[in-house]
Structure formats: structure tokens, C-alpha cells
Amino acid sequence: MINDRLFPEWRGQPLDEILYHCRELVEDINFPTLRRWREAGGKVVGHFQVYFPEEIAHAAGVLPFKVRGAPVEATNADSRFGSYLCSIIKTSLELVLAKSVELDMFVTHPICDAARNLAAVWGRNFSYPCQILYLPQNANSQHAPEYLRGEYDRLRRSIEDIADCSITDDQLRHSLSVFNENRALLRELYTIKRDSPWLVSLDEAYILVAVGGLVTREEHNALLHTVLPLIKQRPAKRQDRIRVVFEGGFCEQPPLDLIRAIGRSCYVVADDLLIGLRWILEDVPLAGDPLFNLAAAYLEQSSYSPVQHDLRKPKEKMLLQRIADSQAQAAIITAAKMCEPGLEEQVAYTRSCSQPAGNEDSWPTGNVSAKPGSCTSNSATRCAPGRSDPTSWVMNARTASWWRCSTSRRSTRGRRASDVMAASGRRAETAKPPR
Numbered sequence: 001m002i003n004d005r006l007f008p009e010w011r012g013q014p015l016d017e018i019l020y021h022c023r024e025l026v027e028d029i030n031f032p033t034l035r036r037w038r039e040a041g042g043k044v045v046g047h048f049q050v051y052f053p054e055e056i057a058h059a060a061g062v063l064p065f066k067v068r069g070a071p072v073e074a075t076n077a078d079s080r081f082g083s084y085l086c087s088i089i090k091t092s093l094e095l096v097l098a099k100s101v102e103l104d105m106f107v108t109h110p111i112c113d114a115a116r117n118l119a120a121v122w123g124r125n126f127s128y129p130c131q132i133l134y135l136p137q138n139a140n141s142q143h144a145p146e147y148l149r150g151e152y153d154r155l156r157r158s159i160e161d162i163a164d165c166s167i168t169d170d171q172l173r174h175s176l177s178v179f180n181e182n183r184a185l186l187r188e189l190y191t192i193k194r195d196s197p198w199l200v201s202l203d204e205a206y207i208l209v210a211v212g213g214l215v216t217r218e219e220h221n222a223l224l225h226t227v228l229p230l231i232k233q234r235p236a237k238r239q240d241r242i243r244v245v246f247e248g249g250f251c252e253q254p255p256l257d258l259i260r261a262i263g264r265s266c267y268v269v270a271d272d273l274l275i276g277l278r279w280i281l282e283d284v285p286l287a288g289d290p291l292f293n294l295a296a297a298y299l300e301q302s303s304y305s306p307v308q309h310d311l312r313k314p315k316e317k318m319l320l321q322r323i324a325d326s327q328a329q330a331a332i333i334t335a336a337k338m339c340e341p342g343l344e345e346q347v348a349y350t351r352s353c354s355q356p357a358g359n360e361d362s363w364p365t366g367n368v369s370a371k372p373g374s375c376t377s378n379s380a381t382r383c384a385p386g387r388s389d390p391t392s393w394v395m396n397a398r399t400a401s402w403w404r405c406s407t408s409r410r411s412t413r414g415r416r417a418s419d420v421m422a423a424s425g426r427r428a429e430t431a432k433p434p435r
Contacts, residue, residue: 161249202263
């Protein structure tokens with residue numbers, strides 16, 4: 001490990017200062033941690049959304065960097081793409097063309113047509129390896145784990161070439177243990193957010209997760225070990241707010257100001273923001289073949305997303321289960337503009353949340369008072385299971401108008417959060433609550 005202190009600003013600070021520095025790092029489009037890593041002689045593997053087996057890069061001493069776009073104008077990247085593409089594709093390439101980010105390898109995934117072609121477009125502009133990691137399209141096949149193990153082995157050999165080293169099974173097991181610790185800490189963070197959401201807001205939890213894509217996992221673990229006890233000791237008091245699930249942040253991320261505005265209006269007790277960093281839900285076994293264990297965990301110990309096709313995890317039922325498990329009273333369902341997977345699943349999501357009360361056959365069991373109920377559906381919709389009163393809906397904090405939204409990224413720093421819904425790329429509309 002070259003340097004596990006890429007982000008020293010948070011150390012020795014009180015909680016509010018730590019959160020401030022985390023927010024500054026996440027919003028810094030110059031990515032200072034990557035610059036420090038490269039200045040020390042380290043290599044960087046950039047990987048596009050949603051999930052990437054970062055343990056393989058970590059085992060080689062390479063820094064995995066989660067490429068997730070940025071609030072910048074795609075001045076240079078626009079000429080490399082067609083017009084009708086989601087902005088995360090364009091702004092991700094823009095960061096590298098503008099030299100805000102320097103990579104030694106880039107990996108994307110066939111999660112949609114745009115992402116499938118991203119490696120080819122990237123490869124025309126840069127000389128380093130640009131690859132597609134083919135995650136199984138049929139996750140239910142008995143051959144899927146062995147197939148994915150082969151893909152991970154191919155990725156291992158490619159990373160060995162850029163790192164100029166061999167990755168042993170013991171090194172992979174060590175990386176699995178580091179990431180298992182990280183997953184346990186993130187689960188603890190989300191448990192606090194679910195059980196005591198007044199202690200940590202949506203935007204605070206988001207930046208604490210997002211930092212993990214910018215530093216080494218060792219440093220992220222140290223940060224979380226410091227922050228989580230401080231969050232539990234907060235003197236914050238519970239407020240009368242609705243409990244909400246946010247769905248639709250699996251790939252393109254909403255502007256941080258919008259996340260902050262939502263968090264100030266309600267308690268977001270579960271979400272799929274940056275789900276790739278939390279994809280595996282349990283510890284990956286260390287005994288046996290580490291690549292096979294990692295592949296099996298992707299398939300058998302994982303969350304759900306519109307970009308994974310698994311008949312055992314129908315998305316609408318998984319959403320209802322997430323609502324039930326978190327005892328949420330409503331859901332905010334969003335989709336990025338021009339996002340094929342997100343817009344397709346939005347139909348199933350809104351339909352499942354719109355089932356009339358009393359039809360509980362497909363509603364998951366759980367200790368939750370809400371039942372499927374009213375939900376209007378147009379753009380991205382907020383669903384209020386079983387309730388028609390205004391308190392079951394999400395409100396624009398400044399205008400007091402009911403809203404629904406869909407996403408695109410633009411610069412939002414230094415702007416009023418209440419303006420972001422109308423101008424940020426989550427198309428803001430007004431709508432009346434159901435009667």
C-alpha cells in the first residue's frame with residue numbers, strides 16, 4: 001500500500017467538521033485524493049457504475065475509482081457522443097478529457113446500450129486498456145458463478161499487467177477481509193439511518209458512503225470507525241416526519257443539493273444510492289477459491305437493481321420488501337433522463353405501489369403499518385402505500401408544492417437547494433396529492 005492517508009483533513013476533527021470535509025471531498029471535481037495517489041506513484045483503475053469487484057484491484061495495490069460523472073458541462077465529451085444519452089456517460093468522459101481524472105485502466109459494464117459502448121469510445125481517446133466486464137445476463141443459470149469467476153480471472157490478469165505484479169489468492173483473501181469490514185460498517189450506518197434517522201440525514205449518509213469510492217478501503221474503514229460512534233452520541237431529537245424510501249439512484253446520482261433538500265423534508269430510511277458500493281449484503285467467505293466466492297456473492301448475497309436480471313428478485317417485490325423492512329410510509333421513485341433500465345422499472349415500481357388496499361398477495365410480510373394504496377404515475381412518482389392524505393407525499397420545502405422528478409446532472413454548487421429540482425436535471429413538476 002503506497003499511502004492509506006489520501007484524505008487526512010478529517011482526522012482529529014469533531015463530527016460536524018468531519019462531515020464538512022467529506023462533503024467538500026465528494027463535491028470537489030478535481031479529485032485531490034486521486035492526484036495524491038498518483039503523485040506517490042500509484043495506479044488507478046476507473047470503473048463505471050453500477051457494481052465492480054474492487055477487491056481484485058485492491059489486491060494488486062491499485063486504487064479503484066468509482067466513475068460516476070460530475071456536475072460539469074460536457075464541453076469536450078459532447079463531440080464523442082450522440083445527443084440522446086444520459087449525462088453521466090458524457091460527464092464521466094469529460095472528467096478524463098479535461099484531465100481532472102487520470103487513469104491507468106478503465107472498465108465498464110453492459111448495463112445499457114450507452115454503457116456497453118463506453119469502453120470503445122473511451123478506447124478511441126486513450127491508450128490505456130479500456131474493457132467491458134461482462135456480468136452474467138442470466139443470473140439464474142447454474143453456470144453463472146463459474147462463468148463470472150472466469151470473467152474475474154480475466155480482469156485479474158489485466159490488472160496484473162498494469163500493476164506489473166501477480167495477484168495471489170492470499171492477497172485476494174486479505175482484500176476480501178478488508179472489504180468485509182467495510183461492508184459491515186456500511187450496514188451499521190444504514191441500520192442507524194433506518195432505526196434512528198434523526199441521528200444521520202440522507203445527505204450525511206450519502207457522503208459517508210461516497211467517500212469510499214475516492215480513498216482506499218483501509219482509510220474508509222478508519223473514517224467509519226471514527227464517525228459511527230459519534231453519530232450514535234448525537235443529542236438530536238426525533239421529529240414528526242414521514243419515513244420514506246428513495247429509489248432510482250443506482251447509476252446516475254442526484255445532485256447533492258437535491259439529496260439534502262429531500263433529507264430535510266422527510267426521513268429517508270432506505271435507498272439505492274451508490275448501491276454498487278453496498279451491493280454484497282453479507283461477508284464473502286475467505287476459505288476456498290476467493291474469485292469464485294466473490295462471484296457467488298455477487299449472485300447469491302446481493303441487493304437488487306434494474307441492471308441485474310434475476311428472476312428470484314423481481315424488482316417491484318424487492319422494492320415493496322425494502323419499504324416493509326424499513327417501515328417506510330412512502331417511496332420516492334425516480335429515474336434518470338434517457339435511462340433505459342431505470343425508466344423500464346419505473347413502470348413496475350409505480351404499478352406495484354398503486355395496488356388497491358386489501359390486495360396484499362404480493363405485499364411482503366413485515367412489521368409495517370402501511371399497505372399498498374394510492375400512487376399517481378407519470379414522470380418519477382412518489383408512492384404512498386395505502387394512504388391518501390397529504391402527509392404521505394413528499395413536498396418541496398420552499399414552495400410547499402407536491403412534486404415528482406426525473407434526473408440529469410448540472411452544476412449545483414452555490415445554488416439554493418429549492419431551485420435544484422427545477423433546474424438540476426431532475427425535471428420538477430407540480431402535482432396535487434391523491435384524493
